[in-house]
Amino acid sequence: MYYKLVLSHYSKTSTLINITLIKHLINILRERMIQEIKNFIYKYYIEPAEKGTGYNIVQEITYGIILALALYLFYKALRKLNINIDEKFAIPGIVFTVLIALMRALVDCGYIERSFLTITPGIVFLIGGFFILTILTTGLVFKEKYYKASAVIGLILLLYFLFVFLQHITHLEAILYVGILVGIFYYLVKFLDKTLKLNIIQSKIDDYVVIGQLIDASATTIGIGVYGYWEQHPIPRFLMETFGVYAFIPFKLLIILLALYILNKEVEDENIKNIIKLCIMALGLAPGLRDLFRTVMGV
The missing domain is CATH 1.20.5 (Single alpha-helices involved in coiled-coils or other helix-helix interfaces)
Structure with a gap:
């Protein structure tokens, strides 16, 4: 027991x-x-x-997933408000994209304090969220005139930061260099598209995509090739180190034209097609203008 x-x-x-x-x-x-x-x-x-060491693959994938999810939810909200993603929608989209780029450049020059919400991706979440809120609010209040009201709101903010930017100009010639490259390659694309009857550029939004991405490629090329900057994103950095800085423009242009060709051929829904195109435009225009603004300010 x-x-x-x-x-x-x-x-x-x-x-x-x-x-x-x-x-x-x-x-x-x-x-x-x-x-x-x-x-x-x-x-x-x-x-x-x-540390400002640039982007890595993990970041690129993560932000890509977040962007895709945000686009999907935004698209659903737009459809409920009967807002079409068209050339009118692109107007405030471009204004807010320029705003993001300019604010980000002013962070680099020290005018705006550096924090998570003022650098990428925080500033994209902040201004992008404000853009979405602005579009949805003006869509409810102003109906079909929403794009005008949204653009005005964005322009008010943009003009303030543009005034600050004008006081920090040191390399104004950089705008000319980038403008020449963008003009040459843009009209070359238009000429080949018409002459060879490729029919890749089918709308103004397609033009915006090409110009936005050309600004990115040209600003990157001039910034690195002329002013000694370096590329933050891993894939473009690898391409430029392998094939040379000036090979980046035709390479990127080829990718963008291929993307437009596939979208125009395979995607029938105009709203889905255009929101993807405008996203591609913004992904080029925002970093491209930021690089250009930085170069002009000598940052």
């Missing part, structure tokens, strides 16, 4: 010890997992922003 009591007590004690050990191990694993997640976030998202 005594033996059974001792055995029972030992068994209960052993069970309690095992449970305690398991809980302790779970806590250790949980703490280590949380720490690993924190280290991962810091290494791939926070540290590059703090």
Whole structure:
């Protein structure tokens, strides 16, 4: 009897010890997992922003997923308000894209304090969120005139920061260099598209896409090739290191024209097609103008 009591007590004690050990191990694993997640976030998202070391593949994929999700939700909201994604919609879109680029450049020159919300991707979330809110609000209030009201709101903010920018100009000639490259390649594309009857450029939005991406490629080329800047994004950086800085423009142009060809041929819904195109435009125009503004200010 005594033996059974001792055995029972030992068994209960052993069970309690095992449970305690398991809980302790779970806590250790949980703490280590949380720490690993924190280290991962810091290494791939926070540290590059703090040190200005450029973007990495993990960031590119993450922001791509966030962008796709945001576009989907925004598109659904636009359809409920019967707002078509067309040339009118593009007007405030361009204004707010320029605003993002100019504000980001003014962060680089020190006029705007550097923080998560004033650098990429924070500034895109901030101004992009404000753009979405502006479009949806003006769509409810002004109906079919929404694009005019949205553009005016964006222009008010843009004009203020443009005034600040004009006070920091040091390399005005950079605008001329970029403008010449954009003009040459844009009219070359238009000429070849018409002469060869490729029918790739089918609308003004297609023109906006080509011009937006050409501004990015040209500003990058001039910034690196003439003024000694460096490319933050890993894929363009690899291409320029491999094939040379000036090969970047025709390479990027080829990719964009291929994307437009596929969209125009395969996507029938005009709203879906145009929101994708405008997104492609913004992904070129925003960093391109930021690079150009930085170069002009000598930052």
